[in-house]
Amino acid sequence: MRAEIVAVGTELLLGQIANTNAQFLSQKLAELGIHVYFHTVVGDNYERLTQAIELAASRSDAVIFTGGLGPTQDDLTKEAVADYVGRRLVTDELALSRIQAFFVKRGIPMTENNRKQALVIEGSTVLNNDHGMAPGMGLTALDKTFVLLPGPPSEMRPMTENYLMPFLASLQPEKQVFHSRVLCFFGIGESALEDKLSDLIQQQTNPTIAPYAKEFEVTCRITARAASGVLAESLIAPVEAAIRQRVGEFIYAVGETSLHEVLIAELRKRQETIACAESCTGGSIASLLTSVPGSSEAFRGGVVCYSNETKRDLLGVPARVLDHDGAVSEAAARYLAENVRQKIGTTYGVSVTGVAGPGTVEGKPVGLVYIGLAAEGMPTVVKELQLAGQRRAIVGRAAKYAMFYTLQRLKER
Amino acid sequence: MRAEIVAVGTELLLGQIANTNAQFLSQKLAELGIHVYFHTVVGDNYERLTQAIELAASRSDAVIFTGGLGPTQDDLTKEAVADYVGRRLVTDELALSRIQAFFVKRGIPMTENNRKQALVIEGSTVLNNDHGMAPGMGLTALDKTFVLLPGPPSEMRPMTENYLMPFLASLQPEKQVFHSRVLCFFGIGESALEDKLSDLIQQQTNPTIAPYAKEFEVTCRITARAASGVLAESLIAPVEAAIRQRVGEFIYAVGETSLHEVLIAELRKRQETIACAESCTGGSIASLLTSVPGSSEAFRGGVVCYSNETKRDLLGVPARVLDHDGAVSEAAARYLAENVRQKIGTTYGVSVTGVAGPGTVEGKPVGLVYIGLAAEGMPTVVKELQLAGQRRAIVGRAAKYAMFYTLQRLKER
Numbered sequence: 103m104r105a106e107i108v109a110v111g112t113e114l115l116l117g118q119i120a121n122t123n124a125q126f127l128s129q130k131l132a133e134l135g136i137h138v139y140f141h142t143v144v145g146d147n148y149e150r151l152t153q154a155i156e157l158a159a160s161r162s163d164a165v166i167f168t169g170g171l172g173p174t175q176d177d178l179t180k181e182a183v184a185d186y187v188g189r190r191l192v193t194d195e196l197a198l199s200r201i202q203a204f205f206v207k208r209g210i211p212m213t214e215n216n217r218k219q220a221l222v223i224e225g226s227t228v229l230n231n232d233h234g235m236a237p238g239m240g241l242t243a244l245d246k247t248f249v250l251l252p253g254p255p256s257e258m259r260p261m262t263e264n265y266l267m268p269f270l271a272s273l274q275p276e277k278q279v280f281h282s283r284v285l286c287f288f289g290i291g292e293s294a295l296e297d298k299l300s301d302l303i304q305q306q307t308n309p310t311i312a313p314y315a316k317e318f319e320v321t322c323r324i325t326a327r328a329a330s331g332v333l334a335e336s337l338i339a340p341v342e343a344a345i346r347q348r349v350g351e352f353i354y355a356v357g358e359t360s361l362h363e364v365l366i367a368e369l370r371k372r373q374e375t376i377a378c379a380e381s382c383t384g385g386s387i388a389s390l391l392t393s394v395p396g397s398s399e400a401f402r403g404g405v406v407c408y409s410n411e412t413k414r415d416l417l418g419v420p421a422r423v424l425d426h427d428g429a430v431s432e433a434a435a436r437y438l439a440e441n442v443r444q445k446i447g448t449t450y451g452v453s454v455t456g457v458a459g460p461g462t463v464e465g466k467p468v469g470l471v472y473i474g475l476a477a478e479g480m481p482t483v484v485k486e487l488q489l490a491g492q493r494r495a496i497v498g499r500a501a502k503y504a505m506f507y508t509l510q511r512l513k514e515r
Numbered sequence: 516m517r518a519e520i521v522a523v524g525t526e527l528l529l530g531q532i533a534n535t536n537a538q539f540l541s542q543k544l545a546e547l548g549i550h551v552y553f554h555t556v557v558g559d560n561y562e563r564l565t566q567a568i569e570l571a572a573s574r575s576d577a578v579i580f581t582g583g584l585g586p587t588q589d590d591l592t593k594e595a596v597a598d599y600v601g602r603r604l605v606t607d608e609l610a611l612s613r614i615q616a617f618f619v620k621r622g623i624p625m626t627e628n629n630r631k632q633a634l635v636i637e638g639s640t641v642l643n644n645d646h647g648m649a650p651g652m653g654l655t656a657l658d659k660t661f662v663l664l665p666g667p668p669s670e671m672r673p674m675t676e677n678y679l680m681p682f683l684a685s686l687q688p689e690k691q692v693f694h695s696r697v698l699c700f701f702g703i704g705e706s707a708l709e710d711k712l713s714d715l716i717q718q719q720t721n722p723t724i725a726p727y728a729k730e731f732e733v734t735c736r737i738t739a740r741a742a743s744g745v746l747a748e749s750l751i752a753p754v755e756a757a758i759r760q761r762v763g764e765f766i767y768a769v770g771e772t773s774l775h776e777v778l779i780a781e782l783r784k785r786q787e788t789i790a791c792a793e794s795c796t797g798g799s800i801a802s803l804l805t806s807v808p809g810s811s812e813a814f815r816g817g818v819v820c821y822s823n824e825t826k827r828d829l830l831g832v833p834a835r836v837l838d839h840d841g842a843v844s845e846a847a848a849r850y851l852a853e854n855v856r857q858k859i860g861t862t863y864g865v866s867v868t869g870v871a872g873p874g875t876v877e878g879k880p881v882g883l884v885y886i887g888l889a890a891e892g893m894p895t896v897v898k899e900l901q902l903a904g905q906r907r908a909i910v911g912r913a914a915k916y917a918m919f920y921t922l923q924r925l926k927e928r
Binding site for chain 1: 522527528529530531532533534535537538539540541542543544545551552553554555556557558563567570725727728793796797798799800801802804805806808810811814815816817818819820821822824825828829858859860872873906907910
């Protein structure tokens with residue numbers, strides 16, 4: 103099946119927002135084995151939108167629209183597609199009652215133009231909007247499949263996951279289900295991972311293997327289609343095993359997650375706690391850990407010791423260490439990790455001190471980083487790293503390495 | 516002039532990256548008064564690319580391509596456009612010498628396919644690539660303008676700013692220059708700003724006024740075109756004055772900047788220092804401030820006091836305050852700000868304590884935030900806020916408010 107994604111909205115053509123919907127949908131369609139040949143963006147203009155519909159329908163089997171389902175006069179997608187396929191717009195009673203309930207809940211009167219949002223193209227499969235008002239819809243007409251989705255990603259994404267994916271799967275010639283497994287990597291770049299798996303990626307069509315770069319991490323999604331979930335899983339298992347055999351040491355989790363979420367979850371499971379002393383990462387580790395809801399059970403606090411005085415006065419790094427070894431040193435990292443753990447009274451203490459750049463510090467090179475790991479009842483260890491990249495990348499990677507090493511240490515304990 | 520942006524690259528159709536180039540170029544073209552009617556994304560496939568070129572040339576005056584200028588067999592943009600306009604590809608000697616110099620500098624041998632990157636369409640204006648190898652180009656052929664830019668944003672963006680903008684300006688019927696001024700807002704949302712300026716935005720065509728949302732901030736770009744820089748500036752001045760009259764209280768800076776950059780710059784200018792005590796923001800303020808190169812001159816350190824024990828033991832919030840008023844209180848914010856300033860020995864101490872959610876704390880509602888501001892020789896003040904949104908937004912906004920208030924306080928001192 104060849105698909106095309108048509109995003110409707112003048113705000114995209116003015117550059118006010120990026121077309122992240124097309125990226126998201128492309129990933130989802132790839133998982134279903136549907137090939138996307140074009141993305142198009144067109145403004146809120148009936149003639150040009152109709153042109154885009156005609157063109158897309160002439161060259162693709164499925165056309166997925168995002169945007170233009172709202173209540174205002176600018177929102178034209180339903181009208182233009184209905185006109186193109188020669189069908190009427192009819193009120194969907196369920197969607198209307200959901201819209202009415204929304205207004206009742208907020209205690210504001212519903213205006214007439216909001217009724218327009220409950221209109222769907224006759225004969226459509228309605229895709230519920232659990233996070234907004236305008237429903238989505240899918241239909242087959244003129245031998246093509248048309249899908250209309252709302253523009254806001256917060257509405258479009260869950261609608262796609264929960265309603266569009268099953269709708270598209272149901273169009274496949276034989277009944278198939280799609281199962282995915284995501285492997286989370288740290289310590290290997292996306293291109294290095296792709297390189298190590300390139301033959302597998304190219305040979306495999308079911309399951310497919312797709313690496314994605316995240317913020318200083320990499321994930322790899324294995325997606326299988328089969329007649330049943332059990333069969334799909336049985337296709338995934340050997341591929342996962344083959345990947346693990348090659349690059350298993352870089353896998354830290356399975357599922358859509360991140361190092362900070364995994365670390366907080368592991369600590370909570372063990373009823374253990376952590377504190378951190380951050381010099382060059384400047385609060386990034388604390389900020390990532392506290393971004394996880396419920397993190398206060400495990401993360402007790404931290405010190406951002408950005409000056410030598412704060413290292414000495416708040417965290418007891420001896421003046422002779424600062425003078426002799428320097429703030430960026432194995433010895434300083436050790437004191438910081440041990441003392442922050444003791445001062446805050448946690449199971450683990452992690453410290454980071456290094457040179458984020460752009461300038462060198464104490465004659466030490468940009469990218470040199472020491473990570474100290476103190477833990478109750480275990481000897482303190484310090485790791486030395488030489489990281490590449492600019493300030494932002496060095497800080498980001500150093501913070502991730504600190505969490506990755508802590509996770510390893512926690513599993514050894 | 517009607518323009519269309521054509522991004523070339525299968526990685527876009529697979530959803531591996533978002534088409535942020537189209538967003539950036541749309542903004543830039545809008546500044547020049549050029550209307551963008553379509554964005555298209557097409558894969559690395561000669562037939563479909565040629566189709567896209569024909570279509571774009573049939574409906575637009577200018578077609579801007581991004582991507583497909585690299586050295587591999589997948590990179591087809593130059594070839595396809597050259598074939599369409601019926602011109603040859605010729606080696607650009609300057610581009611070739613720059614590519615050769617790149618390899619000499621790295622000490623690696625240059626492979627034959629890298630010569631391909633120095634090929635340009637005959638008769639083009641070459642757009643230098645100051646951040647990579649493949650040059651860009653602009654040409655007029657078949658009564659249309661074609662522009663080819665490299666795909667990587669780190670190369671494409673500076674090329675656009677430095678070489679494409681003057682090239683496009685030179686095509687305008689009369690010689691014109693473009694000047695922009697960016698106003699930075701905090702404490703007002705993008706839609707509220709747009710609403711307050713809507714008549715100005717709609718009436719003004721020269722200068723144009725364009726608001727953009729940034730991470731919990733808003734900017735507004737005023738762009739004027741005129742025969743000279745002085746004339747352009749004279750068009751901008753009254754528009755800026757009109758904007759300031761309506762929403763001046765929310766403007767904190769002029770130029771492409773952010774609250775943390777402005778705060779660090781102001782502190783350095785005054786040779787003053789800052790420390791922060793963060794509860795609900797969990798290190799976000801420290802992390803933002805330390806993201807600015809040179810911040811160590813002004814930012815000395817901070818404490819992330821995520822538990823009541825750390826508030827009490829590290830920052831001396833009395834137990835009776837924690838028991839009686841609670842950790843989320845005016846009194847706690849006051850102690851935190853004053854004590855972090857004293858302990859770290861800085862000019863300013865700023866504290867944030869609040870309820871980031873999802874759950875309530877001490878029976879206090881999600882979004883309630885206290886910001887404490889202590890300063891040498893000034894009475895401490897505490898601001899109370901009730902912020903909307905989810906955990907991430909509350910943390911992000913609270914951190915920005917803390918910096919915004921500190922900036923105000925610093926100017927009062």
